[in-house]
Amino acid sequence: MTERNAGMTRRNWLGGAAASAGLLALPGTAAAAAAGRTRRIAPSDRVNVAVIGAGGMGSQNMAKLTGQNIVALADVDFDHVAKSMVDSNGALRADRLALKTAYDRATRFADYRRMLDTRKDIDAVVIATPDHHHAFAAKMAMERGLHVYVQKPLTYSVREGRTLLDLARRNPKLVTQMGNQGHSGDDGRRVVELIRGGAIGRVRDVHVWTNRPVWPQGEARPAPVAKPASLDWNLWLGPAAVDWGYHPDYAHFNWRGWVPFGVGALGDMGAHLIDFPVWALEPGLPTRIETRHSRWGGDTDLWDGKPPVELGSYPLASMTTYRFGNAKGGPVTMTWYDGGMMPPTPDTMPVDAVMNPEGGVLYVGESGMLMHDTYGEKPVLIGEGAQARAAAVPVSMPRIQGGRDGHEMNWIRAIRGEEAISSPFSVAVPLNETMVLGMVALRAERPIDYDGQAGRVTNFADANRFLDREYRKGWSL
Numbered sequence: 024m025t026e027r028n029a030g031m032t033r034r035n036w037l038g039g040a041a042a043s044a045g046l047l048a049l050p051g052t053a054a055a056a057a058a059g060r061t062r063r064i065a066p067s068d069r070v071n072v073a074v075i076g077a078g079g080m081g082s083q084n085m086a087k088l089t090g091q092n093i094v095a096l097a098d099v100d101f102d103h104v105a106k107s108m109v110d111s112n113g114a115l116r117a118d119r120l121a122l123k124t125a126y127d128r129a130t131r132f133a134d135y136r137r138m139l140d141t142r143k144d145i146d147a148v149v150i151a152t153p154d155h156h157h158a159f160a161a162k163m164a165m166e167r168g169l170h171v172y173v174q175k176p177l178t179y180s181v182r183e184g185r186t187l188l189d190l191a192r193r194n195p196k197l198v199t200q201m202g203n204q205g206h207s208g209d210d211g212r213r214v215v216e217l218i219r220g221g222a223i224g225r226v227r228d229v230h231v232w233t234n235r236p237v238w239p240q241g242e243a244r245p246a247p248v249a250k251p252a253s254l255d256w257n258l259w260l261g262p263a264a265v266d267w268g269y270h271p272d273y274a275h276f277n278w279r280g281w282v283p284f285g286v287g288a289l290g291d292m293g294a295h296l297i298d299f300p301v302w303a304l305e306p307g308l309p310t311r312i313e314t315r316h317s318r319w320g321g322d323t324d325l326w327d328g329k330p331p332v333e334l335g336s337y338p339l340a341s342m343t344t345y346r347f348g349n350a351k352g353g354p355v356t357m358t359w360y361d362g363g364m365m366p367p368t369p370d371t372m373p374v375d376a377v378m379n380p381e382g383g384v385l386y387v388g389e390s391g392m393l394m395h396d397t398y399g400e401k402p403v404l405i406g407e408g409a410q411a412r413a414a415a416v417p418v419s420m421p422r423i424q425g426g427r428d429g430h431e432m433n434w435i436r437a438i439r440g441e442e443a444i445s446s447p448f449s450v451a452v453p454l455n456e457t458m459v460l461g462m463v464a465l466r467a468e469r470p471i472d473y474d475g476q477a478g479r480v481t482n483f484a485d486a487n488r489f490l491d492r493e494y495r496k497g498w499s500l
Contacts, residue, residue, distance in 0.1 A: 060168030061196045062146055066439045070170075071146040073097070075135040075160050079275060080174055081151030082107035082122060084202065087431040088149070089121040095142050096126060097135035102253035103275050133255050139163050147438060149431075150174060151202070152261075153278045154285045158183035159262050159498055165190045165197055172434050174202040175294035176286050177448070177455040181463070181490040185478060186500055188452040198444055200434040201451035203294035204398065208427035211299055211399025212420045218303035220416030223388030223409055229300045229357040230366035233382040233397070235288035239272045240280030241339025241362075243321035246270070264493035280320075282334040286462055288361035289343070292397065293458035294451075296384055297359070299399050301454050303386075306347035306355045308475030309457055312464040316341035317362065334466075340364055343461040349475075359461060376405055398427060463489040 064070055073095040074085050082104070085093065098104050104126070108119040115123065132138040139145070147170035150160045158178040161171050165187070178184040191199050205211045218226060247268025250256045256269050263283045271277065279285030300306075320336030340362020347355040360366060365378055366385060369392065378385070382397040391406025404413050423433050423445050430445060437444035456475075464471050467486035473479070480486040494500070 061170075061194070064146060064439050066441050068439065070435050070438055071144050072149065072435075073129075073138060073142065073145045073147075074149040074151065075138075075156070076149075076151035076153075076174075077101075077126065078104035078107040079151065080202075081149060082119065084149050084151055084172065084174070084431050085125075086118060086122045087428070088435065089125050091435060093122075093125040093129050094144055095130045095132065095138050097132040097138045099133060099256075099258045100251065100254040100275065101131065102251065134258055135160055136163065139167055139169075145169055147171070147198075147434075153259075153274075154179050154290055155263050155278075155283065156261050158187060158500060159494075161187055162190060162500060165194065165199075168194070168197070170198040170434070170438050172200045172202060172431065175455075176290035176458055177201045177294075177451050179286055179290075179459070180492045181456050181459055181478060183492075183500065184452045184455050184459070188448050191448040198434060198437045199448040199451070200430070200437075200444055201294065201446045201448070201455070202430070203298055203446055203451070203454075204427045204430040205295050205400070206298055206302075206446040206450075207423035207425070207430040207433055208399055209422055210395065210402055211302075211427075212422060213418075214299050214393065214395055214399045214402050215303040216419055217393060217402065217404070217413050217416055218300075218386060218388075220413075220419075222391070222404060222413040222416055223386060223393050223406065224390030225352060226300075226304060226386050226388045227353070227355060228387040229304075229355065230360070230385040230387075231293075231296045231300070231357060231383075232360040232365045232378070233288055233292040233296060234363060234380055235292050235361055235382075236280050236337075236339070238277045238280050240287070240336050241317060241320045242272075242280075242336050244281075244335040245272050260495065262494045262498035264495050280336045282337065286459060287337040288341075289359065289458050289461045292361075292382060293359070293461070294454065295397050296382060297357070297458060298454055299384055299395070300355075300357055300386065301457060302450075304347075304350060304352065304355055306350035306357075308347075308349075308453060309345040309357075309460060309473060310348035310475070311346040311470060311472050312343065312460050313470035314341050314343040314461060314465040316465060337465070338362075341461075341465060343464060345457065345461070371406065373405060376403065400427075 070091045071094045072088055072091045074081050075097045077096040077098040108123045110116050148164040150173045154176055157173055161173050164171050248270055250269035259274055260266055265283050279291055316338035317340045319338050343359040345357045379396050384395055386393045391409035393404055395402040404410050423429050433445045436442040466489045471480045471486050472482040474481050
């Protein structure tokens, strides 16, 4: 390629766990250097933005940022980036015209490590790679004093999330954001106000579901085939500890269901769904997690309490139960369903109240129920008196300019000091940790008890290895 904000609720939950969890701390000199590089940007200035993973979701993020200076882009396959600019007939999409112009002017890199090391004019980086690159790319950018917008899931593992939070705390000038756009939506913020305002009373049970996966999952690993000439497969693998050889079932869209590269349906949609009960109920980190599931991909044996020797793709469907023993308002149970499974219909559910099969959340309160779609949208109150109680709950949370569609520009405005950031790492890391703990329980194949302060599984020591991951030589944190 040519080169061209809240107490134990969120802010302080980590406490002194960094040392006990074995986090890699940013040395003081490196932190000082990063702080020195972070440029002060006035409201009248444009931000110099780079992107890592410029096609697919990255192009959707960057299309919202064409009013800024897009100075560099890194991608392992610029043919794939080009396809993100056109419709099914090969015509340039109207909503990509400005982005294509910006991309054509920007310097291109195949390897984002070289981009971050050589371009000194970058202020902020959008990271929209497959899951297994998120933490490595974000840490590298943050160590260079760059603001980061990282797509969900924020990280692949618990340790990676805590490492990034530690970095953010060491350099408070950095503006960090996870790409869970619903956190900026008006509907989602109203959901939080209604739950906290007592519209359905005390909530003890929450059900969360999604229709994902919509990619290969529950399948055996395919035989490798010849890769496209435009794809740098070695760079695509990056931190992944295995090389199975290229197959379109991995790249570009399909990687999320394969253990070395993605974090399954929980990683894809948990940030858009689990976000709201975690936000509204302030339950802290889960204290017990258990996952039930269909067969692992490629596993031909009946379930025997152990995963296959070599993990390929995640099970097609799973159900994870989270118990929060330290929740602010008392114990809470939250159940996650994926692969097309959904919660049973409560006896008191009206006939015309239908659960959206694409995804949603149902809160069961002492005085009623509240249900909403993905991203916190279209909240519906159920139960006698719930509407009247809801009407009495005032609007108390700030609204983000542009709502859900303004999530990317919220990050820019926060960098310029114009608006509070919506989903910073102080919020995103505990949410992400809750999500990926479901994957820890899945791989442990048994219920796990979790000490969030220490960042450790306490009842099954072997499960602690799933709080971290293996890295390819030269790519570790």
